[in-house]
Amino acid sequence: MSDGGEISHPDVLIRELIADPERPATLEEVAKILEHVAQAPFNTRRIDVTPVLVGREFLGKRLGAREDSLTVHLAHRVLANEQWSNTTTKEEFLRDIERAVLHPNAALAVYETRRTNYAAVVAPNVVPRSRLGRQPGKLMVVPYSANRGRIVSAWQARNEENLLVPERARWIKPLKEFRNFES
Amino acid sequence: MDQTTKGIQELRELIEGQLAFGKASWERLPEVEAEIDNWDPEDAEVFILEWSIEEDRLDYLEEYRDRGAMTEEQAARYADLKELVAKNRAIIERLSDR
Numbered sequence: 001m002s003d004g005g006e007i008s009h010p011d012v013l014i015r016e017l018i019a020d021p022e023r024p025a026t027l028e029e030v031a032k033i034l035e036h037v038a039q040a041p042f043n044t045r046r047i048d049v050t051p052v053l054v055g056r057e058f059l060g061k062r063l064g065a066r067e068d069s070l071t072v073h074l075a076h077r078v079l080a081n082e083q084w085s086n087t088t089t090k091e092e093f094l095r096d097i098e099r100a101v102l103h104p105n106a107a108l109a110v111y112e113t114r115r116t117n118y119a120a121v122v123a124p125n126v127v128p129r130s131r132l133g134r135q136p137g138k139l140m141v142v143p144y145s146a147n148r149g150r151i152v153s154a155w156q157a158r159n160e161e162n163l164l165v166p167e168r169a170r171w172i173k174p175l176k177e178f179r180n181f182e183s
Numbered sequence: 184m185d186q187t188t189k190g191i192q193e194l195r196e197l198i199e200g201q202l203a204f205g206k207a208s209w210e211r212l213p214e215v216e217a218e219i220d221n222w223d224p225e226d227a228e229v230f231i232l233e234w235s236i237e238e239d240r241l242d243y244l245e246e247y248r249d250r251g252a253m254t255e256e257q258a259a260r261y262a263d264l265k266e267l268v269a270k271n272r273a274i275i276e277r278l279s280d281r
Binding site: 014043047050051052080081083113114115118120133134137141143145148152153155157158159162163164165166 | 197200201203204207224225226227228229231232233234235236238239240242243279
């Protein structure tokens with residue numbers, strides 16, 4: 001929080017909470033970070049498509065060697081991971097991400113690695129049953145880069161045991177709150 | 184084709200794809216370890232975070248095998264995949280110790 005009592009920009013807040021592990025986060029600050037992440041754009045950079053997916057048809061076109069990040073991530077989730085159905089559009093995928101981040105039981109971790117500050121949101125899976133793939137997860141994971149102000153990925157996870165969020169990550173809003181939720 | 188036969192065939196096709204994707208991912212790890220420090224830092228972090236999807240894939244494959252859903256040939260390839268996982272698991276442990 002700034003000296004004037006106003007809440008800092010969420011990306012600044014994330015940096016402050018990482019830099020000072022003793023600094024408490026208020027409920028308002030947590031809510032502000034989550035609202036900011038929910039509205040953040042998805043990474044727009046063009047990235048490599050996994051070789052096994054190059055040439056596969058997806059959303060009405062053949063995947064090239066490089067595509068925009070949103071296309072690549074959704075193609076993976078649909079074709080390789082079978083988490084979302086093949087009818088899922090980019091807009092629906094983004095809406096699922098937003099709903100997950102804003103879920104009342106969403107957990108929030110912050111950490112720094114490779115000179116970048118991240119917020120990682122882990123939430124109950126909110127994807128409508130009609131758009132689930134054949135290998136859905138109980139959770140949704142949404143990592144956000146506070147340096148670049150964008151969501152860098154999103155996926156469904158079967159359980160929290162397999163998550164690779166660094167051990168030193170600071171859980172501002174902890175996982176235990178939804179440990180026993182039902183899918 | 185009745186519904187049961189169709190369901191079994193679809194599941195085996197799903198398993199086929201998951202075995203192929205799993206093998207490709209775990210085989211690629213030595214190459215990734217050699218290159219990752221030259222990647223964009225964000226791409227490197229996403230790669231590591233998303234690796235949990237590969238662990239989930241293994242859990243699903245284990246379930247398919249336990250349910251007897253794999254053909255003998257698929258079960259043999261799954262055993263090969265587990266050997267590959269055992270061989271390369273240390274790489275992902277090193278990469279995720281960041």
